[in-house]
Amino acid sequence: MKAAELLVRALEHQGVDVLFGYPGGAILPFYDALVGSRLRHILVRHEQAAALAADGYARATGRVGVCVATSGPGATNLVTGIANAFLDSVPMVAITGQVPTTLMGTDAFQEVDIFGLTLPVVKHSFLVRSADELPGVVADAFRIASSGRPGPVLVDLPKDVANVEAGELELHDRQRVEPAPPPDGAALERARELLQHCERPVAYVGGGVGMAGAVEELRAFVASSGVPVVTTLKGIGAVDGNDPLSLGMLGMHGSRAANLAVQRSDLLLCFGARFDDRATGRLDGFAPRARVIHADVDPAEVDKLRRSDVALVGDIRASLRALALRAGTDAWRKECLGEKERERMPARPRTGVDAPRLLRALSDRLDDRTFVTCDVGQHQMWVAQHVRFRRPELHLSSGGLGTMGYGLPAAIGAQLGRPDARVIAVSGDGSFLMNVQELATVRRHSLPVKILLFDNQRLGLVRQWQELFHAERYSEVDLSDNPDFVRVAEAFGIPAMRIDHDHEVPAALDRVLDDPGPLLVHVMLDSGSMCWPLVPPNKTNEEMMNGEDR
Amino acid sequence: MTHDLKLAISRVEGVLVRVLGLSVRRGYDPVEVAAAPAPEPGVMVLRMRVESTRPAEALARQLSKLHDVRHVEVVP
Numbered sequence: 349m350k351a352a353e354l355l356v357r358a359l360e361h362q363g364v365d366v367l368f369g370y371p372g373g374a375i376l377p378f379y380d381a382l383v384g385s386r387l388r389h390i391l392v393r394h395e396q397a398a399a400l401a402a403d404g405y406a407r408a409t410g411r412v413g414v415c416v417a418t419s420g421p422g423a424t425n426l427v428t429g430i431a432n433a434f435l436d437s438v439p440m441v442a443i444t445g446q447v448p449t450t451l452m453g454t455d456a457f458q459e460v461d462i463f464g465l466t467l468p469v470v471k472h473s474f475l476v477r478s479a480d481e482l483p484g485v486v487a488d489a490f491r492i493a494s495s496g497r498p499g500p501v502l503v504d505l506p507k508d509v510a511n512v513e514a515g516e517l518e519l520h521d522r523q524r525v526e527p528a529p530p531p532d533g534a535a536l537e538r539a540r541e542l543l544q545h546c547e548r549p550v551a552y553v554g555g556g557v558g559m560a561g562a563v564e565e566l567r568a569f570v571a572s573s574g575v576p577v578v579t580t581l582k583g584i585g586a587v588d589g590n591d592p593l594s595l596g597m598l599g600m601h602g603s604r605a606a607n608l609a610v611q612r613s614d615l616l617l618c619f620g621a622r623f624d625d626r627a628t629g630r631l632d633g634f635a636p637r638a639r640v641i642h643a644d645v646d647p648a649e650v651d652k653l654r655r656s657d658v659a660l661v662g663d664i665r666a667s668l669r670a671l672a673l674r675a676g677t678d679a680w681r682k683e684c685l686g687e688k689e690r691e692r693m694p695a696r697p698r699t700g701v702d703a704p705r706l707l708r709a710l711s712d713r714l715d716d717r718t719f720v721t722c723d724v725g726q727h728q729m730w731v732a733q734h735v736r737f738r739r740p741e742l743h744l745s746s747g748g749l750g751t752m753g754y755g756l757p758a759a760i761g762a763q764l765g766r767p768d769a770r771v772i773a774v775s776g777d778g779s780f781l782m783n784v785q786e787l788a789t790v791r792r793h794s795l796p797v798k799i800l801l802f803d804n805q806r807l808g809l810v811r812q813w814q815e816l817f818h819a820e821r822y823s824e825v826d827l828s829d830n831p832d833f834v835r836v837a838e839a840f841g842i843p844a845m846r847i848d849h850d851h852e853v854p855a856a857l858d859r860v861l862d863d864p865g866p867l868l869v870h871v872m873l874d875s876g877s878m879c880w881p882l883v884p885p886n887k888t889n890e891e892m893m894n895g896e897d898r
Numbered sequence: 899m900t901h902d903l904k905l906a907i908s909r910v911e912g913v914l915v916r917v918l919g920l921s922v923r924r925g926y927d928p929v930e931v932a933a934a935p936a937p938e939p940g941v942m943v944l945r946m947r948v949e950s951t952r953p954a955e956a957l958a959r960q961l962s963k964l965h966d967v968r969h970v971e972v973v974p
Contacts (some may be wrong), residue, residue, distance in 0.1 A: 463912060467919050472965040475911055492965060648959040 351479035352377035352510040353396050354517055355415040355443070356385045358486035361519045362412050363461045366390060366405060366764050372418025373458060375445030377510035386543025390764060390793065393785040395422050397757035399429020400783070403438050404754075404761030406461065407744050408719055408769070412439045412493050413761065419445045420458030424465065424502075426517060428751060430500045431469040436582065437559060439498035441489045442466075448508035449477065463504050463779075471499030476506070479514035479778075487520035495525045497646040498559060528560070528645045530666035539641045543673050546615035546639075548680045551575050552598065555582030555747070556644055557664060558740030564669035567591075567617060573673030574749045575617065576684040578606035581732055582740070583620070589736025593681075595688055595856015599627040601729040602885045605688040607881075610635050612683075617671075618642045620664055623653040624748070633888030643667040693821040694895060699876035703802050706871065707734040707774075712863055719744060719762045719769040723755035723779030726808040726879040731774050753782030759797045760789055770798070777803040777830050787840035790866050798860045801833055804873040812878055816893070817885065828859050828875070837868040844868040900929065900974035901954035905944040906936060908966040916964055917944060926950040926957050941968065 349357075355378060359367070366388045371379040392398045395417040402413030414432075417426050423444040433440040443507055447456040463475045472492045474485045489501040513859055543549070557566050566586055570577055577587045578598040587594045596603035598610055607629075610616065616638040628634040631653060642649070642656035643664050647767040652657040696702050700747065707730050714720075720735060721744040722728040728745055737743045744762060746754040759773035779803055790797050811825040837844035847856050847869065856869050881892040899968050918928055930947035948957065954972040961970045 414952070454966055462913065467912070467916055473912070479910075648961070648963055650959070651953075652956060 349514055349516060350377060350381065351482055351512045351514040353381035354479065354482050354503065354514045355486065355510070356381040356387060358483055358519050359414065362486060362490045362522050364409075367416055368392055368401040368405070368761065369416030370395050370398055370418070370422060372422045372445065374419035374447055374507045375416065375422070377507060378416065378443070378445065378505070389416075390760070390789065393788050394758065394783065395425035396753065397426050397760070397786045397789070399426045399440070399442060399785050400432060400751070400754050400757035401573040401761035401764075402440050402549045403429060403433050403436075404721060404744055404758030406433070406438050406440055406761075407741060409765040410741065411765070412441055412490050414443070416440050416443045417445070418458065419447055419462070420460045422458075422581050423462035424460055427469070428749070429465060430466055430502065431499040432540060432746055432749045432751045432754065434469040434471070436746065437498050437555065438500070439493040440500040441498055441503060443492055443503045443505065445510070445766065446475070446504045446506040450508065453504065464504065466502050469500070470502050473502035473504070475504045476509055479509060479512045480517065482514070483517055483520045487523055491523040491525060496528060497556075505640055522532070531643065531660035531662040535658050535660055536667065536670045539660060539667075539671060542615055542639055542658060542806070543640060543671060543882065547677065548613045549575050549615040549673060550609050550613040550618060551577045551617045551619060551676060552610065552621055553577055553583040553586045553619050554580040554621025555740065557583060557586040558618040560620060560645060560664040562620070562664040562668055563740065565665045569668045569671060574681055575673055578602070578610055580621050580624065584732055584743050585737030585740035588738050590738070592685065593799060595684060596804065597732050598889065599881055600629065601733065601881065602689055602883075602889070603688075603733065604892060604894070605684060606880060607693055607883070607892060608687050609684045610638075610836055611888065611890045613638045616640045618644075618656075619668070620644055622649045625762045628653070629883045630768060630886055631782070631891040634718040654699035665829075694880045700804075700849075700873040701847055701853060701871050702850055703871065703873055703877065704730050704734050705850070706857075707731060709853060710857055710860070711735040713857065716742070717768070718742065718761070718772065719766065721755045721758040721771065721773045722746070722751045723775040725776045725779060726751045726804070726812070726877060727774050727776045727802040729809075729879045734840065752779040755779060756783050756786045756790075756799065759799075760786060760795060763797050764793070770861070771796075772798045774798060774800045775802070776808060777801065777805065777827055777833070778807045784836065787837060787842055791841045794863050794865065796863070798863070799868040800860065800871060801868060802871050802873055803830060803833065804877045805830055805875050808877050809879065812882075816882070833868065833870040842866045842868055844870060846870040848872045899951070900927070900947055900949050901957070902945070902947050903954065903961070904971050904973050905943055905961060905967055906969040907942050908943050908968060909935070909940050910966050912936070913942070913966045914944070916966060917923060917961060920960060920964065921946070921948055921957060924957060924960055925952050
C-alpha cells in the first residue's frame with residue numbers, strides 16, 4: 349500500500365465521512381487513492397471554499413472538518429480558511445500536497461513553504477518526511493484539532509513520500525479527547541465569594557460555551573440565578589434568543605440593553621469569551637466598575653486584554669456547575685429588562701426591502717434545526733441582531749477573521765454535515781461574489797441550500813463608515829454595476845427570484861422555508877442602508893449611535 | 899523592559915521558528931537567543947531574552963500552548 353492510500357485509510361479510520369478539496373499535481377497520489385474509498389470528496393471550485401466548507405461542516409456537526417489542496421497556489425488558497433478556523437477556534441485538518449522532498453527548497457514548480465506560511469494561523473502543523481510517521485501524524489492531527497481550545501492543523505505531504513510503498517502500517521485508533529481539567533478549587537471559592545457580594549452581575553458569554561458543550565450548564569446557571577446575559581457574536585444561541593434574560597449581543601453593533609448592562613455592571617461573569625475589540629469598544633472604558641470572573645479553557649486568554657479578579661481556567665461546565673448567585677439582585681434584573689423593553693427597531697429604509705424586519709419575520713418561523721450562515725457586513729450584523737437562535741451551532745458567522753465569502757461555502761459544509769437540516773445562507777452583494785463559483789457545488793450535489801442575498805449595490809458597512817467617519821468621501825464602495833444575480837443563479841442551474849418591496853417578503857419566505865431544492869432570493873435594499881446601533885471607533889460601548897440624531 | 903525565559907522544546911522541524919515567530923507576533927522582540935541540546939534525547943533548551951512593554955507571563959502562557967513546547971519558565 350502506498351503512503352497516500354494509507355492516508356486515505358487513516359482518515360477513514362478517524363471517522364471522516366466528507367472532505368472538501370481540489371486536486372492538482374503534488375496531491376495526485378492522494379486523489380488516486382481516493383478512488384474506491386468510502387470517503388465522500390466534495391469538489392469545490394476554489395480551494396478557499398474547501399477550507400471554509402470544512403469550517404462550516406465542523407461548526408454544524410461538532411466534528412473535525414477536513415480540506416485538501418495541492419501544493420503552491422492550492423495551498424495558499426486554503427490559507428484564508430485556515431486563518432478563519434484559527435481565529436474562531438474551529439477544529440479542522442487541512443491536508444496539502446507538497447513538491448517532492450528532493451525539490452523542496454529549490455523554488456520548484458508550484459512550491460511554496462505552506463508549513464512556514466501557515467505557522468501564525470495553525471494550532472499545529474506537520475511536514476510528513478516519511479511514510480512511517482503518517483499513522484501517528486493523522487491521529488495526532490485530529491486529537492490536537494479537537495482538544496482543549498480547538499483549531500486547525502496542517503498536514504503537508506510531499507509527493508515522493510505519498511508515493512512510497514508503505515506496506516501494511518498499523519493505523520492509530522481515534523484518540524479520545526480528554527475533557528479539560530476542572531478549574532482550581534481555591535479560584536472557584538473566590539468566585540463564589542464575589543458572587544455573594546455583587547449587586548449588578550452580568551454573564552458575558554462567548555463561543556467557548558458552545559464549544560465546551562456547556563450550553564445546558566449555562567442555561568441551568570442562568571435559570572437558577574436569574575443573571576442577565578449578553579453574548580458575543582459567537583456566543584449567540586448559547587442562551588435561547590427567546591429567553592427573557594437574554595439581552596442580545598454586546599459590542600460595536602450590539603444592543604443598547606446589552607451594552608448598558610455591561611457598562612453598569614459590578615461583576616462580569618465571562619464564560620468562554622476573549623474581550624475582543626469588537627465586543628469591548630474602547631478597552632479602558634469597558635465595564636469600568638466591574639470585577640471580572642473569567643472562565644476559559646485557554647489559559648492564555650486570562651489577563652490578555654482585561655485583568656481578571658478570578659480566573660477559572662479549565663472546563664467551563666465544571667465552573668458553571670460550581671457557581672451560584674445570591675438572591676437579591678431583582679432590582680438590577682428589572683433595570684436590565686426595562687432597557688431591553690425600550691429597544692426599538694431601526695427606522696424603515698427609504699426604499700427597497702426592510703432587511704432587519706425581513707430577518708425578524710424569518711426568525712419567527714425558524715425551528716431548532718435550521719442553520720443560518722452569514723457573510724460579512726451589514727447583513728451579518730442584522731442576522732446577529734434580529735434572528736433569535738435557539739442553539740449556538742445554528743449560527744455560523746465568521747467572527748474573528750471577518751471573512752467575506754464565508755457564507756456560501758459554510759452553508760455547503762453545514763448542509764453536507766447535516767443533510768436533514770435546513771440551511772440558509774444570508775449574504776450581501778459584496779461578499780457573495782467572493783465565492784460565487786460555489787453555486788456550481790450546490791448544483792452538482794443538489795444541495796437544498798437557500799440563499800438570501802441582500803443587495804444594496806454597495807459595500808454597505810464600509811460605505812456606512814465612510815459616511816459617518818470619513819466625511820462622506822465614498823471610496824470604492826459603489827457596486828451599482830452588480831450582475832443580475834437571478835440570472836447568475838439560473839446560469840448555474842439554481843432557481844432564483846427577486847423581491848423589491850416588503851409586501852413580497854412573506855411569499856419569498858414561504859419558498860425559503862418550503863422549497864425542496866436550492867433557491868436564491870435576490871433582495872433589493874436601499875443603497876444608503878445603515879446598520880444601527882453603532883459604537884464609533886475609540887468610544888466606549890455606552891456611546892452608541894442609533895441613527896436617530898442624524 | 900526585558901524578560902528572560904527558559905524553555906524546554908522538542909527537537910522537531912520548525913520548532914525554533916514557531917517559538918520565535920510567536921514571540922514576535924505577540925509583541926515580544928527577541929534580543930538574545932541561545933539553543934542547545936538538553937541531556938534528555940529529543941529535547942532542546944532555549945534561553946531567550948525579549949524586549950516588550952507586555953508582561954512576560956502572557957508570553958509564557960502563549961508559548962506553553964505550542965505543541966512542541968514542553969516547559970516554559972520566566973526567569974526572574
